[in-house]
Amino acid sequence: MPARRRLALGVWLLVIALCVAVIARTRLQTDMTAFLPRSASMAQQVLTEQVRNGVASRLILLGIEGAKPATLAALSKSLAARLRHDTAFADVANGDDASLAGAREFFWRNRYLLSPGVAADRFTVAGLHAALEGDLGLLGSDMGALIKDSLPHDPTGELLTLLRPLAGMKRPHNRDGVWLSPDENRALLLVHARAAGFDIDAQQAALALIDADFQASRQAVAGAAPARLVESGPGVFAVQTRATMKRDASRFSLLATAVAAGLLVYAYRSARVLLLGLLPVATGALAALAAVSLGFGFVHGITLGFGVTLIGESVDYAIYLFTQTARGDSAAATLARIWPTLRLGALTSIVGFSAMLFSGFVGFAQLGLFSIIGLIAAAAVTRFVLPSLVPAEFFAAGAGALAVPLLGVIRHRRWLRPAVAVLAMAGAMALAAHRGNFWDEDLTKLSPIPAAEQTLDRQLRHDLGVPDLRYFVVFRNADEQQALAESEAVSAILEPLVARHALGGFDVPSRLLPSDQTQRQRQAALPDADTLRARFDQALAGLPFRPDTFAPFFADVAAAKHAPLLTRADLPPALRLQLDSLLFKRNNAWNVVVPLRDVTDPGRVDAAVIASGQPDVAFVDLDRESDRLLHTYQHEATMLASIGSIAIVILLLFGLRSPRRVAAVVAPLAAAVIVTAALLTLGGGKLSIFMVVGFLLIVAVGSNYCLFFERQYGESETQSRSVASIVLANLCTVSAYGLMSLSGIPVLHDIGMTVAIGTFLSLFFAAAVSTRGLANHPAAAESIRHPAESP
Amino acid sequence: MRPSRPAARLAAALWTALAVPTVAAAQPAAAAASPWDLMQLMHALQQVKSASGRFTERKTVHLLNAPLVSSGTLSYVAPDRMQKVTLSPVPERFVLDGDQITMVGGPDQQTHTFALTDYPQIGGLVEGIRATLAGDLTTLDRYYDLRLTGDAASWELLLQPKDSKLTRFVKSIRITGSQNQLRAIDTEESDGDRSEMSIVEDAGDAR
Structure with a gap:
């Protein structure tokens, strides 16, 4: 050597x-943020982060079906009890008392720090008297039974004030103390994993735990043998998608390798x-x-x-x-x-x-x-x-035989060329007929999640009352306290819009954790013990309340006035999760995401947010942002493809030093891409972003064919070997990508399909178009076999 | 010792008679005590497709040193819709429709909607009243121990909750009536609060 x-x-x-x-x-x-534009808006960044890492990404929706309602309810209780013992889950809700106890207790215990109703005028003689008159009315009403127990502690109704924003929310149907679908065919559970949705291994482990716990519950509950568990949520999708991807990728690449190895072993x-x-x-x-x-x-x-x-x-x-x-x-x-x-x-x-x-x-x-x-x-x-x-x-x-079909094409290239031209023209006309309307705008088609799974997800979300959120208000602040204060300001903007029915409701972090400043203001608004007692006695005048009734109220107010301020750590797990989804720190800034429910008049909300003059507070329509992002992708992909094409032509001009030769290389490629695109959009088909990548690959792979054919000038041993090598390469490519197109995963299917069709067409078009006429090549004289073919 | 044939036949007939109107799984303990009367009452009540009337309610609440008195109208449409409209002292409306309770009232006439099962304080009361109106022994039997006294012309049905969730709030519901009409509903809650409601049904309802 x-x-x-x-x-x-x-x-x-x-x-x-x-x-x-x-x-x-x-x-x-x-991290999908790598596929966000560098110039992504703050809203896009915040939302992507939220999708990737937020609480919503940790959500697992469970349904138990296939048994009688009473059995389903028993299974739900048993499963929830098991899951609550697993540290992998931050929160498990199935509608029973334990699901809500933490939140209820937190709101109740801290009502004087949390309630926006706590203001100085509420605790004057007049304010207290008005509150007591209202209480008397409620006691006489059918709602009396609901407030009777809490009234001695809470005559000013702070708990009701706190819970009012939640009143409009749809709650799941309840039977035997747990959530069931309205038709009672499915028990429903809402689980939050500790791991983020993008942490697929952890999600997979969490799902395995759920399955094991469910099997245990099924054995523990009588008559539960036929019951089964259905699961949905971002983590579930991620796990399923990865499994399908792995399965498809390994199955098809194994097949492709086998086919290619077979071909190559035959040739070599x-x-x-x-x-x-x-x-x-x-x-x-x-x-x-x-x-x-x-x-x-x-x-x-x-x-x-x-x-x-x-x-x-x-x-x-x-x-x-x-x-x-x-x-x-x-x-x-x-x-x-x-x-x-x-x-x-x-x-x-x-x-x-x-x-x-x-x-x-x-x-x-x-x-x-x-x-x-x-x-x-x-x-x-x-x-x-x-x-x-x-x-x-x-x-x-074994390679020699492979060249035979292509040599036929080369021999008849004189009349095949017009045929290619006609095909390309027809393709171009077909594409033009779509008037640029051939892009797939439906984002769900890009999703690797099968339609049946998407339907199940929608069904579970609907039955559980998990809103499908589209509108958000987002902003950012370097300081957590300022972010909370800003969220109080945003709350004040949105409140009147709820009253005017422009939206159904919203969640702000300050509702769970008011800023320190606000908490202090509320404490200051509470009178000291003696003052409160004196005012209350006056306020009771003329009302039929027993005088000793409200002792718990005085004790609670006195405790709240000097209680330490609430911090993040004081929240129970379920509310902590909610807070973390509304207010989270990323890149040294506190991001606030305020989901808006049941928005009926987005324009009005947007206008109100803008009119408020709050800097950097943005109203976001998720659908519009997704569309915008998709359009940016499409625009970018088309532009890059165009720039790439021009660069290729320039390179070829340098390499081949003849516009005529460049045309011979470029024409079949252009024809192959056009005809492929036309075939893909045949019968109303749409082009996806993945297919553009496929077009780029057609050019990359096909250009090699063209360049080799462009050097082709006869049928000598060398020449037919050259043709054989191209055929062999093409067979390997077409079989590999053709197999890939059988995958159900859109990205694999789209690219596989595009490249398989395109490279196959490139082979024939290149053979017919790129192959030179004999007279053009100085070496042609050596191997004249078919003089009739020279022009 | 094997029972003699006629005795076995009699026992079988009795068993069938007891078991027929209820769901097999439910153990109709109360039904066993006075099977015939309760069946007949339920049957009579089942014939009522709609009813309406006026009520006067007197509530004793332990937080107050004077009773609260209110009045208004009641209506019922078989099988599961009940409405109570309070006209005095302040207007208020309470509707139970299927599984859903809607209340309109309070100082600003706000609407509250929630599921029957959300608040056992209310659910435990109204489900018993509605199931009685509907002659729905299965539901009554699921939630309450039942005791019927008196005769068709003047009966009294006592409901006492079985479930610990309900007994926390409701001690008893006493419904009195004549034939298929209700005359009074007295409830006693676990904290000693009581409500006594007297009813005058309108004549000429669909029956």
Whole structure:
């Protein structure tokens, strides 16, 4: 082995070792904020964070079905009791007394610090007298039974004031003390896991606990054997999606590998060479991961999962090299011959992907860097490492036959060219007929969650009265106390809107934890013991209350006046969870998210928020934000694809030095993309964002075909081997992506479908369009076989 | 010792007669005490499709040193809608429809809606009254021990809650009536508070 080759091998091994070292310390991140635009609005950032990490992401909705209502209720009680013992769950609610006891106790005990009704005029003689008159009316009414017990403690009705905002909320149907669906076919539980929704391993562990506890309950409760558990919620979806992704990805990649290995073994007749063929793509993936890790400080989960798909064409590099090596030829000599074409093909893809580097989305930029570095490394391995590892006597014995169908296409290219042109025209017209209306605007179709699961989720949420929130008010403050004070101000803006029915209600953090300042003001509004007693005696005049009735009230007020101020730590678990979802610290700032319920007049709420003059307080329509985000993606993807295409054309002009040759390479690619897009939108189909990625891949993979065909000028042994290598590469690509399109996961299905169709079309279009006429090539004279074909 | 054949037949007939109108699972202890009367009362009440009347209620509340008196109208539509409209001293409306209670009242005439089961203080009372109006022995039997005295012309049905959730609030409900008409509903709560409601039913209701 010559010194140069040994050096190449040594460098390669060293690079691999370095890459592995870098990757070993890499931080993997699954945070979707990487796929938010860098210029994301504060609202978008806050909401994404909320979706990823917020309390809503920890929510698990459970339904028990398949038994009689009484059995379901017993199962619900048994399951809840078990789950409440598991530390994995912060809160378990099933409608029984324990579900609400903590919150009720907290509101009751701290009513004088929490209630907005606590103000100085409430505790004057007139204020107290008015309150007592109201109480007398209530006692005589049918509601009397409800307030009788609390009245001696709370004649000013602070608890009612506190609970009033909750009055409008829909509560689940209750039977035997637990929640059941209205048709009583399902018992309902609401569980909050301690782990965040994005922590899929922890969510999976929590779900396993729930299942085990349910099995135990089923055995403990008589007649519960046929009962079953249904689950929903963000964590459940995340776990299911990952499982499906893993299953689909491993099943299809295994199948694809088997198909490709079969094809390659047939062509190569050598297992060693088959394995060698994996070196470029494997090295490329390692180098790319290391580069992304160094460049960004972390690798996103999507980059990891997706990057290899993007550099899939590097599998082709080895195929070109091995298949084009003829009997008696050496791999090194073959490489020297095809390297200029291969290099230009790799550069085309690199230039195409480099447009992604400029993306406003960190995630796209990572994918761009990944594919650039991956392709460079793969090409370098093909160029410098592979030739020295190929056995000296190797040639792809079975490859010859593969070229036959394509040689037919090449032979008839004169009349096939107009056919391609007509197809492309028809495709373009079909696309134009959609008038730009071919983008899929339905976000749920991008969701990997099957429709049946989405329906179950909606059903459980509806029955449990978990509102499907669309509107929010969000803001941010560096200081927690100021954030709470601001939330009190926002509350004051929204209160009148509730009274005017522009919205049904809202949740603010200050309702659970008022700012220190407000708590102090409330304490100051409470009179001291003697003053209160004197005023109360006057207020009682003329009313039929027994004088000794209100002793508990005096004691409670006296205690509240000097009680320590409430802090976050004082809240019971269920309310603590709610507070954490409304007020949370991120990046050194306190974010406040105020969900609005039953908004009937969003315009009015928006106007009121703007008119209030509160700086940086934003009214957010989640649907509008999602649409906006989707449009940004679409705009960005289209733009990057356009820039990439222009860059490719410029590169080809430099590489091929002839506009005519560039046209021969670009025309079939354009035709393939147009016809693919037309096929995908046939019959009202829509283009998803994932398909745009697919188009980019068609260009990346197909450009190699075109470049090889563009060098094609006859049917010599060398030439037909070249065709065979392209056919082989294409068969591998089409089978791999074709299998991927069978997946139910939208991202896998869409990309698989697009690339399989597009690369297959590229093969035929390139053969028909890119292949030169004989007279154009100086070497043509050597191998004139079909003189009739020269123009 | 094996019972003789005629005795066994008689026992079987009696058993059937006892078991028929109730759900098999429920153990009609009260029904066993005076089976025939209770059945007949329930049957008579079941024939009432709607009824209405005027009431006067006198409440004794331990927090107050004088009773509270109110009056208004009552109406019932089979099988599960009940309405109480208080006209004096302050207007107020209480509607029980299926599982849902709606109250309109208070100083600003606010509407409160909640489920019957949310507040056993109220649910335990009104469910007993409604089930009596409906002649719904199954429900009565599920929640209360029943005792019927008197005769068809002047009967008294005493309901005492079984469930500890209800006994915390309700001690007894005493309903008196004549044939299929109610005359009075007296309730006693566990804290000693009482309500005595006398009813005059309107004639000519659908029966």
